[in-house]
Amino acid sequence: MPAQLHLPTVLVLYKTALLAGALSTLHVRHRAVRPRGLALLATAFLLLAFGSALAGMGEYEAVPYWLWTHLSLLMGTAGYALYWAGMRGLSGRRRIRAVWVAAVPIAWLVLGLATQFPLENLPRAAAFHLTAALALVASVWEVLRDHRREPLPSRWPLAALLCLSAAIYATRLFYIVNDAATADGFALAFYIQILCHFGIALMIATLSKERAEARLEQAAQTDPLTGLGNRRWFVSRLPADLPPGSALALLDLDLFKQINDRFGHAAGDRVLVEFARNAAGQLRDYDLLARFGGEEFVLYLPTVAEKEATAVAERLRASTQALQIREGGTAITVSVSLGLAWIDRAGTPLDDWLRAADAALYEAKSQGRNRVVRAAPPAQRSHPASAGR
Numbered sequence: 001m002p003a004q005l006h007l008p009t010v011l012v013l014y015k016t017a018l019l020a021g022a023l024s025t026l027h028v029r030h031r032a033v034r035p036r037g038l039a040l041l042a043t044a045f046l047l048l049a050f051g052s053a054l055a056g057m058g059e060y061e062a063v064p065y066w067l068w069t070h071l072s073l074l075m076g077t078a079g080y081a082l083y084w085a086g087m088r089g090l091s092g093r094r095r096i097r098a099v100w101v102a103a104v105p106i107a108w109l110v111l112g113l114a115t116q117f118p119l120e121n122l123p124r125a126a127a128f129h130l131t132a133a134l135a136l137v138a139s140v141w142e143v144l145r146d147h148r149r150e151p152l153p154s155r156w157p158l159a160a161l162l163c164l165s166a167a168i169y170a171t172r173l174f175y176i177v178n179d180a181a182t183a184d185g186f187a188l189a190f191y192i193q194i195l196c197h198f199g200i201a202l203m204i205a206t207l208s209k210e211r212a213e214a215r216l217e218q219a220a221q222t223d224p225l226t227g228l229g230n231r232r233w234f235v236s237r238l239p240a241d242l243p244p245g246s247a248l249a250l251l252d253l254d255l256f257k258q259i260n261d262r263f264g265h266a267a268g269d270r271v272l273v274e275f276a277r278n279a280a281g282q283l284r285d286y287d288l289l290a291r292f293g294g295e296e297f298v299l300y301l302p303t304v305a306e307k308e309a310t311a312v313a314e315r316l317r318a319s320t321q322a323l324q325i326r327e328g329g330t331a332i333t334v335s336v337s338l339g340l341a342w343i344d345r346a347g348t349p350l351d352d353w354l355r356a357a358d359a360a361l362y363e364a365k366s367q368g369r370n371r372v373v374r375a376a377p378p379a380q381r382s383h384p385a386s387a388g389r
C-alpha cells in the first residue's frame with residue numbers, strides 16, 4: 001500500500017486538508033454565538049498549510065535555502081503551538097496568555113538561528129515532529145479534561161483523532177532520530193495525517209454544534225432571573241410516579257405585589273434572586289428547586305421522612321423571614337407560605353399531588369401567610385386507567 005502512494009500528490013492533498021480545516025473552522029466560527037478557540041485553530045491550520053507550502057517551494061529552490069528552512073520550521077512549530085491553544089479554548093478553558101503560546105516557536109527560532117540546525121533536514125524534521133507530537137498530546141488532555149463538566153459526545157472522537165495524529169508524529173520522530181525514515185513511510189504518514197485533519201475539522205464543527213444545542217436546551221429549562229430550573233426542567237427531572245417517602249412543596253412569596261409597588265420592580269427582582277439563593281443553599285445536592293413562575297416556587301425532596309420534610313419546609317420559611325435585602329437606605333423583608341405534600345403512596349399522578357400542595361398553600365395564605373400547611377393526601381383514583389389524564 002505505501003508503495004502505491006504518490007508522494008507529491010499526497011503532499012498537495014496534505015496542504016488541501018489543512019486549508020479545508022481552516023475554511024471549515026472559520027465558517028463554524030462565523031456561525032457560532034460565542035466561539036471559543038476557533039480563530040486560533042483556523043490560524044493554526046493556515047500556518048501549517050503555509051509552512052508546508054513554503055517547504056515545498058524550497059525543495060524546488062524557489063526560495064533561498066536559509067529562508068525556507070528557518071521560516072517553515074517557525075510556521076510549523078507556531079502552527080502546533082496555536083493548535084494546542086485553540087483546542088484548549090474549544091474545550092472551554094480560559095484563554096491562555098500569548099507569551100506561553102509564542103514561547104515554543106520563538107525558542108526553536110532562537111536555537112535555530114544560533115546553531116543553524118534547521119539547515120539540515122533531519123534535525124529540522126525532528127524539531128517539527130517533536131513539537132507537533134507534544135502539542136497534540138497536550139490537545140488530547142485539554143479536550144478530555146472538561147468532559148465531566150461539559151459531556152459532549154464529540155470530545156471522544158476528537159481526542160481519538162488527535163491521539164492518532166500524535167502517534168503518527170511520534171512514530172515518524174522515532175524513524176527520523178534513528179535515520180531510518182523512508183519516502184514510502186513519509187507518504188503513508190502524511191496520508192494518515194490528511195485523514196486526521198479532515199476528521200478533526202469535522203469534529204470541531206460537531207463539538208461546536210453540540211455545544212450550541214446543549215446551551216439552547218439549558219436556556220429552555222432555566223429561569224433567567226434566578227438561574228433555577230423552570231417548570232419544564234422540574235417536570236422533566238421528576239420520576240413519572242413519585243415514590244412514597246418523598247415530598248413536594250409549593251412556595252409562594254407573601255404580599256410580593258406590595259414589595260414591587262413600594263420598592264420598584266427591580267428591587268422585587270432582587271428579592272426573588274435572594275430568596276432563590278437562600279433556599280437553594282438550604283437544600284441537599286439532589287433536592288430539586290424550581291421557579292414555577294412569578295413569585296411561586298416548587299420543591300421536591302426525594303427520600304425524606306415525613307418529619308424531616310416538615311422541618312426542611314419550616315427551615316425555609318424561617319430563613320426567608322430572616323432575609324434582609326438592602327435597597328437604598330432600607331432593608332426589604334419578605335416571608336413565604338408553603339403547601340407541603342408528603343408522598344405516602346405510589347400510583348397517584350404528579351398533577352394530583354401538585355393540586356394537593358396548592359390547596360395547602362391556599363390554606364396557608366388564608367391563615368395569615370408566613371406558615372407551612374400540610375396537604376391532605378389526594379383522593380385515591382379508583383381505576384388505574386384514569387391516572388395521568
Ligand SMILES: Nc1nc2c(ncn2[C@@H]2O[C@H](COP(=O)(O)OP(=O)(O)OP(=O)(O)O)[C@@H](O)[C@H]2O)c(=O)[nH]1
Nearest residue numbers: 252253254255256257258260265268269294295365
Ligand atoms: N419584580 C418581579 N415581580 C414579579 C415577577 N413575576 C411576577 N411578579 C409580581 O408578583 C406579584 C404577585 O402578586 P399577587 O399574585 O397579587 O400575590 P402577592 O402580592 O404575593 O400576594 P399573596 O400571594 O396573596 O401573598 C405581581 O405584582 C407580579 O407582577 C418578576 O419576575 N419580578
